[in-house]
Amino acid sequence: xxxxxxxxxxxxxxSVSIALRLLEENIFRIRLILAQRSYNGHLYSFRVxxxxxxxxxxxxIFDNILERITAAKKGLNLISTNDLLSQSLNGSASYxxxxxxxxxxxxxxxxxxxxxxxxxxxxxxxxxxxTLLNRMTAVLKKSGKT
Numbered sequence: 001x002x003x004x005x006x007x008x009x010x011x012x013x014x015s016v017s018i019a020l021r022l023l024e025e026n027i028f029r030i031r032l033i034l035a036q037r038s039y040n041g042h043l044y045s046f047r048v049x050x051x052x053x054x055x056x057x058x059x060x061i062f063d064n065i066l067e068r069i070t071a072a073k074k075g076l077n078l079i080s081t082n083d084l085l086s087q088s089l090n091g092s093a094s095y096x097x098x099x100x101x102x103x104x105x106x107x108x109x110x111x112x113x114x115x116x117x118x119x120x121x122x123x124x125x126x127x128x129x130x131t132l133l134n135r136m137t138a139v140l141k142k143s144g145k146t
Contacts, residue, residue, distance in 0.1 A: 007076060008076055013076065013077070013078060013079060014079065016072070016076065016078060017078040017079040017080070020069050020072060020073075020078065021080075021081065023065065023069070024066065024069055027062045027065060027066065030058075030062070031059075031062065033046070033048065034048055034050075034055055034058070034059075036048075086140050089136060089137075089140060090137055090140060093133040093134075093136055093137050096129075096133060097130055097133055097134075100126050100129060100130055100133075101126075101130075103122075103126060104119075104122070104123050104126055105118040105119040105122050105123055106119070
């Protein structure tokens, strides 16, 4: 068998590592959703509409996928990462800041005429949420987690 160091060049190793890491992250997220069973939010809700047998089968499939990922990591010397919640929160705050800026009344003109009253109704809410996102990043900076 060929040496694992010669099977993939660095770019290929990065590509395979990222693809399998994204799959692993999604399995983690799905398992959290399965454990939660439902969420009834303000603008977003979900419920797990699977029976116990389906969930059990999915968990077994996920276990098998993760075993294959472990084998690939070992056999191909793939690159793993150690993500931190603080990094994820900072990235999310930046992302949502840019998304929300594009939802202000002035920018919504790209979808058609905007009510003259929208600015006073929508923009303060967006500004308040952005302020809270900025506070979140400030909390992370205080703890040295940026």
